[in-house]
Amino acid sequence: ETGVTQTPRHLVMGMTNKKSLKCEQHLGHNAMYWYKQSAKKPLELMFVYSLEERVENNSVPSRFSPECPNSSHLFLHLHTLQPEDSALYLCASSPGQGYYNEQFFGPGTRLTVL
């Protein structure tokens, strides 16, 4: 595997379910990100991790819970979601922290909440 991978690519869940999204980067980067991409809205930054430490939580509801066990893996745990949470969730990584760093994106997980 190369670059940034995300699993699953598609997920359908009910409002009472608990699921997790997984992201893995094979680039040796130190920073990882979760973005939400909804129709007709700009990409929204959700969480930022640098060296496994969360450095930003962009006012995301608590039903989204990130986890970064090491610099190569990032998870997004989901519970009691709402239909408006249906979106494409993109993971990205960058060599280090700092807004000048190019970010490399995974293909995303298409989430549908019923």
Add this chain to the structure above:
Amino acid sequence: AQSVTQPDIHITVSEGASLELRCNYSYGATPYLFWYVQSPGQGLQLLLKYFSGDTLVQGIKGFEAEFKRSQSSFNLRKPSVHWSDAAEYFCAVGRTGRSGGGADGLTFGKGTHLIIQP
């Protein structure tokens, strides 16, 4: 706070014609600017970036962009488009985190959907 405006939601261009996609940004300091492309079902791929220096930057796939500080713009251009260029294009500005430093995300525009006519 930073913001990015892409005024064109959709643009239709004939194959072989030139292309310009507009991007305006709002940022208090020297911006770090990016253009990304997203094909259907794919993640975002970086086309080019501007940090400093020459205001005309070259990217992949024959794209270029020009930074104009006086107009707060970073427009993307290509002299001759190919059918494979049909995709969603996003302009983004590097943003500082709320802590004032540390790992930072990008602020994106809403995107421009490019349609190529044969």
